[in-house]
Amino acid sequence: MSGSELPVLQVEELSGGYSLGRPVLHEISFEVKPGEMVGLIGLNGAGKSTTMKHILGLMAPHRGEILISGHTRSEAPEAYQSQLAFVPESPLLYEELTVREHLEFAARAYGVEPGAYQERADRLLKLFHMEEKADSLSAHLSKGMKQKVMIMCAFVARPPLYIIDEPFLGLDPLGIRSLLDFMLEMKQSGASILLSSHILSTIENYCDRFIVLHRGKVLAQGTLADIGEQAQASGASLEQIFYALVKDGE
Amino acid sequence: MELRSLRSRRKADFWGKVLPYLPYVFQSGVAVLMLLLLIAFSAWYTAFLQNIPPGLPIRWILLVLWGPLTVYAGFRTYAQPADVIFLLPQETKITTYLTPAFRNGLIYKLIGLYIVVLLAWPLYQRSGEGGAIQPLWLMLLALLLLKALSAYGAWQELRITTSRARAGYRFLRWCFVLLMTAAWIWQPAWKSALFTVLVSLNYALILRFPMKHKVPWDNLITAERSAAARVMLVLGWFVDVPAEGQKVIRRRWLSGIGNRIPWKPTDAYRYLLVKTFVRSELLGIVMRLTLLGMVLAGWNNKSWLGPAIYLLFVFLAGTQLASLRQAHRDSPAASYYPLPVGARKAAALRLCSRLLFAMTVLLWLPMAVIPGGDAALTFGSLAAGLLLAFGMRSSWARKWNEEEEE
Numbered sequence: 255m256s257g258s259e260l261p262v263l264q265v266e267e268l269s270g271g272y273s274l275g276r277p278v279l280h281e282i283s284f285e286v287k288p289g290e291m292v293g294l295i296g297l298n299g300a301g302k303s304t305t306m307k308h309i310l311g312l313m314a315p316h317r318g319e320i321l322i323s324g325h326t327r328s329e330a331p332e333a334y335q336s337q338l339a340f341v342p343e344s345p346l347l348y349e350e351l352t353v354r355e356h357l358e359f360a361a362r363a364y365g366v367e368p369g370a371y372q373e374r375a376d377r378l379l380k381l382f383h384m385e386e387k388a389d390s391l392s393a394h395l396s397k398g399m400k401q402k403v404m405i406m407c408a409f410v411a412r413p414p415l416y417i418i419d420e421p422f423l424g425l426d427p428l429g430i431r432s433l434l435d436f437m438l439e440m441k442q443s444g445a446s447i448l449l450s451s452h453i454l455s456t457i458e459n460y461c462d463r464f465i466v467l468h469r470g471k472v473l474a475q476g477t478l479a480d481i482g483e484q485a486q487a488s489g490a491s492l493e494q495i496f497y498a499l500v501k502d503g504e
Numbered sequence: 505m506e507l508r509s510l511r512s513r514r515k516a517d518f519w520g521k522v523l524p525y526l527p528y529v530f531q532s533g534v535a536v537l538m539l540l541l542l543i544a545f546s547a548w549y550t551a552f553l554q555n556i557p558p559g560l561p562i563r564w565i566l567l568v569l570w571g572p573l574t575v576y577a578g579f580r581t582y583a584q585p586a587d588v589i590f591l592l593p594q595e596t597k598i599t600t601y602l603t604p605a606f607r608n609g610l611i612y613k614l615i616g617l618y619i620v621v622l623l624a625w626p627l628y629q630r631s632g633e634g635g636a637i638q639p640l641w642l643m644l645l646a647l648l649l650l651k652a653l654s655a656y657g658a659w660q661e662l663r664i665t666t667s668r669a670r671a672g673y674r675f676l677r678w679c680f681v682l683l684m685t686a687a688w689i690w691q692p693a694w695k696s697a698l699f700t701v702l703v704s705l706n707y708a709l710i711l712r713f714p715m716k717h718k719v720p721w722d723n724l725i726t727a728e729r730s731a732a733a734r735v736m737l738v739l740g741w742f743v744d745v746p747a748e749g750q751k752v753i754r755r756r757w758l759s760g761i762g763n764r765i766p767w768k769p770t771d772a773y774r775y776l777l778v779k780t781f782v783r784s785e786l787l788g789i790v791m792r793l794t795l796l797g798m799v800l801a802g803w804n805n806k807s808w809l810g811p812a813i814y815l816l817f818v819f820l821a822g823t824q825l826a827s828l829r830q831a832h833r834d835s836p837a838a839s840y841y842p843l844p845v846g847a848r849k850a851a852a853l854r855l856c857s858r859l860l861f862a863m864t865v866l867l868w869l870p871m872a873v874i875p876g877g878d879a880a881l882t883f884g885s886l887a888a889g890l891l892l893a894f895g896m897r898s899s900w901a902r903k904w905n906e907e908e909e910e
Contacts, residue, residue, distance in 0.1 A: 312839055335842035336769075342840070348832065349752045350780040352759075362772035363841035389759075391783075393752060 260324055261285035262337070262415045262446040263309065268318035270308050271470075277316055278304045279470045286415065286446045291437065293457045294450040295496060296467035302450040303343065305467070306417050309448070310340055322415060336364060339408035343420040345400035347392035353379075353403050354388045357410045364411035371410060378406040381432045398424040405433060409440070416440065416447045422456065434460055458492035466499050473499050507594065507601040514582035522735060529742040541816065548809070553626050562631040563689050567682070569624055570689070573617040574650050575681045577658035579609035580731055583724040595719050602719075610655045617647060628689075635690040646688045646696065653704055654681045662723045663716035670723075673714065680707050730785075737785065740827040751785050758782045770844050774851035780831050781855065786824065793821055794863055802870025805877035811885040814867055818889045821863045822896040825856045829904060849904045857897040864889045 263286040271278030279301050286292045294302050307313045309320055311327045311334070319326055327334040339360075347356060354375065361371035379385045382402045392400060401424045408416055416437075422430050437447055438460065451457050458478065465475040474484040478495070482488045485498040556562075581602060591598065625640060638646070657677040664670045680703055687696040717723075733750040762778035765771050781787055797817030804810040829852045832838055838848070868886045871877055 310840065332769075332842055332844055340840045346835070346840070348776065348780070348835070350783045351776070355779055359772060359776050360841060362767055362775055363769055363843055365769045368767050391752060391754060 259287055261287050261321075262323055263448060264319075264321040264324075265305070265309070266319045266321070268305070268308060268315050268320060270313055270315040270318070271304060272313075274316060277470065279308070281318065282467070282470070282472050283318075284465050284472060284475055286448050288414065288446055289441055289444050290463065291441050291447040291449060291461045293461035293464045294448060294467060295452075295454065295457075295464060295492075296450075297500060300467040301470040302467055303419055304470075306340070306419050306448075306450065309417055310338070311335065337413050338415040338417055339364075339411045339413045341401075341404050341408050341416070341418040341421055343423065345397065345404045347395075347400055347403055349391065349393040352389050352391055353384060353395070353406075356392065356403050356407055360407040361410050364413065366411060374410045374412070375406075378409055378436075381436060382406060382429060383432075396424075398426055398429060401425055402429055409436060412440075412445070414445055416445060416449075418447060418449045420451055421449065422451060422453050430456070454492045454496060464492065466496060468500055507591075507597060508604065511582060511601050511604055514584075515580070518580075518582060518732065522739065525739050525742075529739070537819070549623075553630075556627070556630055562627055563635055566624055566628055566631070566689050567686050569620055570617070570647065571682045571685045573613075573620055574647055574685050575654050575678050576613060577609065577651075577655040578613070578731055579605045579655075579659070579662075579727070581605040581724050581728050583721070583728045585725055587725065588721050592719075592721065598719050606655065606659060610652060613655075614648060614651055617651060618644065621647060636692040638688060638693055638696075642693060643688060646700070647685070649700070650681055650684055650688075653707070657681075657707065657711060660711045660716065662727060663718075663720045664714045665717060666715075669714045673711070676707070676710070734785070737827060740830055741823050752783050753785070753788070755783055755787075769842065770847055771851075772841070773838070773843050773847045774854065776838075777828065777831060777851045777855055781828060781859075784831070786827060789824055790821060790859070790863070793817060793824065794866055797821075797867045798870045801867055802874045805871040805874050805882065808881075810871055810877070811881060811888065814871060814885050815888060815892060817867050818860070818864050818892050819896075821867070822856075822860050822893065825859050825863075826896075826900060828852055828856050829900070846908060849908050853897070853901055853904060856900060857893070860893045860896060861890070864893045 265282060265284050267281045267283050268279055269277045269281050282301075282305065284292075294305065296302050304313065308315055309322075311331070322334050322337045325334055348359075351359060357375045357378070358371065360366075361368075361375070366374070379388050382405070384399065384402055384406070387395060387399060392403060395403065401421070405418075405421060408418070418437075421433055425433065434456070437449075441447060449457060449461065463475065463477055464481055466473040466481060474481040476484070478492060479488065481499070482490055482495050485495045487495050487498045490498070582605075591601070621644065628643075629637060631637065654677060657673070657680075661670050661673045661677070664673060684696075684700050684703055687699045691699070730751040737750060759782075761782050762775050765775045765778065794817075797813065797820075801810050801814040801817065804813055829849075831852075833848075865886075868882075868889055871882050871885060
């Protein structure tokens with residue numbers, strides 16, 4: 255990964271929220287480069303999901319800009335959307351579709367070739383232990399299984415950028431392991447991942463950089479060593495650094 | 505909160521959401537058309553009663569009219585997913601919450617049944633030979649008992665733990681209640697009464713066998729969701745309302761439909777919509793409507809009534825198919841996929857119009873096939889039907905374009 259590479263995601267001085275008078279995000283800036291896994295961490299209500307919604311285009315910024323591969327959503331909405339895949343915190347599935355049909359719908363929407371879809375779908379179903387449920391309607395799945403379907407839909411598309419919100423909620427230990435391994439594989443193949451999670455001990459070992467959000471502002475960002483320095487807690491674990499940063503931010 | 509008042513509050517909340525739509529329903533052309541149809545039907549029915557065709561299978565018609573209405577049972581419990589947390593601890597007292605649901609379900613549906621019975625009563629009195637004629641009070645009493653038995657059975661079905669057993673018992677209830685209704689339509693009172701007592705006792709005994717929940721929370725919540733969605737579906741024929749929460753039926757035998765849709769992002773939403781239609785209640789409604797329309801239009805192919813019925817059914821089919829536009833419209837999930845601009849509208853328009861044209865031809869076929877029809881009337885009907893279908897398609901395209909632009 256070289257420093258001169260064009261970032262896949264650029265968030266520039268973004269202010270936004272649900273109402274104009276009361277912004278949730280205050281001029282936050284960060285970027286995600288190709289092949290990078292970035293952890294977005296913060297307390298409940300810090301603005302992680304709101305940031306993700308702005309990136310997805312579900313919310314309009316009050317100020318600032320979001321670029322994916324150098325383009326804003328208003329310039330090229332379809333190209334922008336096809337560059338990213340989103341895994342929401344709560345699984346949102348179509349009750350009328352089976353697991354396999356969800357994967358097929360995602361593949362069709364992202365323009366994945368049928369041959370590539372088949373190969374990826376088979377692999378993902380096996381990896382996430384969902385082969386037996388492939389032809390079940392989504393309404394008949396447990397919450398963890400629904401979350402797996404959302405994750406598989408994102409991974410069947412293989413876009414350059416993944417936005418993943420609290421992916422471990424409801425997943426069994428095998429599911430968590432499969433997800434982490436697959437994210438690493440995607441990262442090694444050049445994909446970028448922006449990941450939000452409260453399970454700091456897990457993401458500490460997987461993310462290249464971290465962005466600490468607190469009350470809608472970026473408190474610190476960089477590698478574990480960088481944010482350790484910013485928190486004056488060099489060599490500490492992510493959890494200790496986060497605690498020190500947030501305590502100071504209060 | 506006291507359980508009885510909780511249900512009342514939930515009921516008021518639900519109907520509070522529905523009632524604001526009613527003025528729009530009355531303003532819509534469909535409501536006026538329904539009123540005109542009602543007047544036309546009254547005139548036709550009065551004339552029909554005065555000249556009933558000889559050999560008309562009146563008792564069979566009555567069985568078709570009264571039977572399903574007697575069997576049909578449904579309850580509005582207004583149960584919500586959170587109830588498994590908050591009401592479950594009060595399960596021992598839940599009868600006070602559920603009793604009004606059972607009672608109201610029975611009373612409202614009984615009123616509907618009685619209206620149909622009273623409307624068809626003059627027909628029954630002219631059914632002549634081939635069976636006994638019961639006095640009105642006895643028939644009403646018998647149907648009340650059968651309806652109560654069916655409602656009791658339906659309630660027990662909700663309590664059954666496995667879906668397979670539930671489906672089996674549902675089938676059994678339909679068979680038993682239809683048989684008993686038939687007995688009351690054809691047989692003398694004493695035979696019908698004896699038959700009813702014996703079958704009911706057997707049915708009640710059989711209902712004791714399957715394993716049941718004390719309070720079937722999950723089933724109640726699912727049934728409530730479907731019932732609420734059905735109200736919104738009916739409302740959706742007149743005004744635009746969200747179409748979420750409707751019952752999904754697996755229909756494995758139709759799973760292959762949609763798989764051959766071209767593999768392109770522009771057609772991805774079409775894939776979703778076709779799968780949705782195949783597993784929706786709308787498919788069942790449209791199929792029943794087509795069959796009924798085929799029978800009625802074919803049966804009346806010798807007079808002006810055939811084309812009128814045919815056009816009415818084409819119109820009704822179009823009105824119902826248009827509700828496909830509402831499917832997934834408010835679902836945020838579609839925002840996560842890179843669907844081309846306008847793809848949703850294009851897919852809905854394409855599917856609705858294709859289905860409507862297919863139904864227009866299907867509904868017409870019996871008029872063409874059953875001998876005795878006038879050729880000009882038959883082919884004129886098809887032309888008018890196709891014209892109506894084209895008109896509806898153009899109206900959808902215009903309306904949906906305007907919505908997209910907004």
